[in-house]
Amino acid sequence: MWPTLWLLRIEVFYFMDILMDYICAFVTGGVLCVIAQILIDKTKLTPARILVLYVVSGVVLTAVGLYEHVVKFGGTGATVPLTGFGYSLCKGVFKAVDEYGFRGIFTGGLENVATGIVMAIVFALIASFVTKPKSKSR
Amino acid sequence: MESDNLTKLDDKKYEWMQKKRNQKSSLLKNCVMAFLFGGGFCVIAQGYKHFITSGIGVKFLGELDEAAVSAHVALFMVFLGALLTALNVYDDIGKHAGAGSVVPITGFANSVVSPAMEFRSEGHILGVGAQMFVVAGPVIVYGTFASVIVGLIYYLVSRG
Amino acid sequence: MAVKCGNNTIMLERPVHIINAACIVGQKEKEGPLGQYFDRFEEDDFNMDTWEQAEARFVEETYRKLLSETSGINEAGVDCIFGGDLLNQCMASAIGVKKSGRPYLGLFGACSTMTESMLVGSLTVDGGGAKNVVCITSSHFCSAEKQFRFPLELGSQRVPSSQWTVTGSGAVLLSSEGEGPRITCVTPGVICDYNVTDTNNMGAGMAPAAASTIMTHLADTGRSPDYYDMVVTGDLGSIGHALCKDILKLHDVNVTDGLYKDCGMLIFKPEQETCSGGSGCGCCASVFSAYLYRLLKEKKINKLLLVATGALMSPVSAKQGEPILGVAHAVAIEN
The missing domain is CATH 3.40.47.40 (Stage V sporulation protein AD)
Incomplete structure (x- = not known):
């Protein structure tokens, strides 16, 4: 009797842990998007400028050590928004500088985000062959 | 000198008149939608992360370290965004989601794939090839540049 | 001959009649409040490969529709075509009217091109330089988005003050003789x-x-x-x-x-x-x-x-x- 309950408790805790991961991801990602939405609606910044702002602030916040905390809390909620792109760029460059020294300044950033960019390029090229933009008349 | 006959109108007055007539979209509604969609994309990413770090996923990809996991998640999200774009769905999401579809990395994929599809009519070299990064280019340019500056400072500090 | 009146206005002396008018619009326009008045509508791509070609086809078909619906005038009867659109260098109008074999003067006044072409056209008729002129303009949502905003598939949000480019083309036939306003x-x-x-x-x-x-x-x-x-x-x-x-x-x-x-x-x-x-x-x-x-x-x-x-x-x-x-x-x- 007791051991079974004990196991059940572990199961519940485990489940709660996972659920918390999801909730934290949802909230962190949501908040980062809401900040961008407010910037779009309330300032004259165009979406393109906000994306640049996000990536650059991701790099800077990671460099000063702040964004690491956001990632610890939010998980994918912090890495999937574009600030996370900046986080990857910055982490990559730190690691490469540690490993390769001066050369790492130039290789580290892009190397760490290459998977996403290459995927986008390859998919875009394939998509341009097989699909067409659809008219928006409906 | 007045260039037209609107003698009682000047830039300042017209700006004020525009403010009075301006229609604002509902900030609250936009924010709620951005929160739900932006959070939603992150939950999907969390789900994929969960999948590749437990059970069946590990069998396929093996045990992954932290960097590899986040690379796999980015790969999946870019794929998802690109796929939804190619299926002509992402712009419909964007209409409602606002920043919620722009800020996640799926939006980055969307901004690469959509010009590639659009400029197909101008050929594969000068159309698709040249225009693919017409929207996403600035993100890569300034992100990379920022990482180089940060790397340079880090290099100098760690040396000194 | 026309006479100037006041600062900028020009009074026409000879009668310049709008003897007919024709237009072809897209699906969304047909579904609008004026749907019953649009007697012909087409899919946005008009069976063409590119949006630009589709817009040109709107122009071409509208021109044809105008002439075929006007009795007593044939292709050769048109002395001049005044037209324009929003694409770079008025590409759609040029491609659209190339088969007509009639003199073409391209105009650009952005969205004001319709009255600009009617204005120039009516002065030409009034001056006796032409008997029949066609004024034709067009725009297309997809080609305009592509040129002025973003790719169609980009997930961007429209703001309440933005406007929707009409897909369609309209044309009028001005003549020194005949019936009409x-x-x-x-x-x-x-x-x-x-x-x-x-x-x-x-x-x-x-x-x-x-x-x-x-x-x-x-x-x-x-x-x-x-x-x-x-x-x-x-x-x-x-x-x-x-x-x-x-x-x-x-x-x-x-x-x-x-x-x-x-x-x-x-x-x-x-x-x-x-x-x-x-x-x-x-x-x-x-x-x-x-x-x-x-x-x-x-x-x-x-x-x-x-x-x-x-x-x-x-x-x-x-x-x-x-x-x-x-x-x-x-x-x-x-x-």
Whole structure:
């Protein structure tokens, strides 16, 4: 009797842990998007400028050590928004500088985000062959 | 000198008149939608992360370290965004989601794939090839540049 | 011969009749409030490979429709074609009319091109240089988005002040002989710059120009707004329409909502998610050709002042921070 309950408790805790991961991801990602939405609606910044702002602030916040905390809390909620792109760029460059020294300044950033960019390029090229933009008349 | 006959109108007055007539979209509604969609994309990413770090996923990809996991998640999200774009769905999401579809990395994929599809009519070299990064280019340019500056400072500090 | 009257207005002396009008629109326009007046609509791609070719096809088919529906005139009877559109270097009009084998003069006045071409066309007929001229303009939502905004599949949100480019083409046939409402006087507009830089708010950029041209026209001719049964602006949309009324009121010109309409507001319903309303060269062209021309023909209105408005800007000028320059040309059409 007791051991079974004990196991059940572990199961519940485990489940709660996972659920918390999801909730934290949802909230962190949501908040980062809401900040961008407010910037779009309330300032004259165009979406393109906000994306640049996000990536650059991701790099800077990671460099000063702040964004690491956001990632610890939010998980994918912090890495999937574009600030996370900046986080990857910055982490990559730190690691490469540690490993390769001066050369790492130039290789580290892009190397760490290459998977996403290459995927986008390859998919875009394939998509341009097989699909067409659809008219928006409906 | 007045260039037209609107003698009682000047830039300042017209700006004020525009403010009075301006229609604002509902900030609250936009924010709620951005929160739900932006959070939603992150939950999907969390789900994929969960999948590749437990059970069946590990069998396929093996045990992954932290960097590899986040690379796999980015790969999946870019794929998802690109796929939804190619299926002509992402712009419909964007209409409602606002920043919620722009800020996640799926939006980055969307901004690469959509010009590639659009400029197909101008050929594969000068159309698709040249225009693919017409929207996403600035993100890569300034992100990379920022990482180089940060790397340079880090290099100098760690040396000194 | 035409005579100048007041500051900018030109009175036509010989009769210039609009003997016929034709238009072809897209699916969304057909579903709008004026749907019953559009007798032909097509899919946005019009079975062509590119949006630009589709727009050109709209022009070509509209031209053909106009000539085939007008009795007593054949291809060779057209002395000159005046036309324009929004694409770089007026590409759609040129491709669209190339098969006609008639002289073509390309005009660019952004969305004001319809009345600009009617203005130039009527002066040519009045001057005796031509007997029959065709004025034709077009716009296409997809080609305009591609040139001025973003790729169609990019997930971007429209702001409430933005407008929806009308897919369609409209054409009128002006002639010195025959039946139909007459163009009696025309007022070319001056360029108005009130430092509007928001490319998502074209209506605000063009409203001062519309008000300026209407006021010039009224002052030059000594008419009051009530002289007309309808004063119609091209594509200001709901915000621009309200601003134009505000500016007119500021200068003590009072127009009621019943008298003063806007093509951009007439062509779409609010439920169609077009934000502020329709825009583009095709907006004024199709609304006039299908709806207003019919009202004139059926004598439901007898005096119309048509004021198409244009935002003279390009993607380059917008990126360089140049303000949106507004221009509007007025054409008075009477039975």
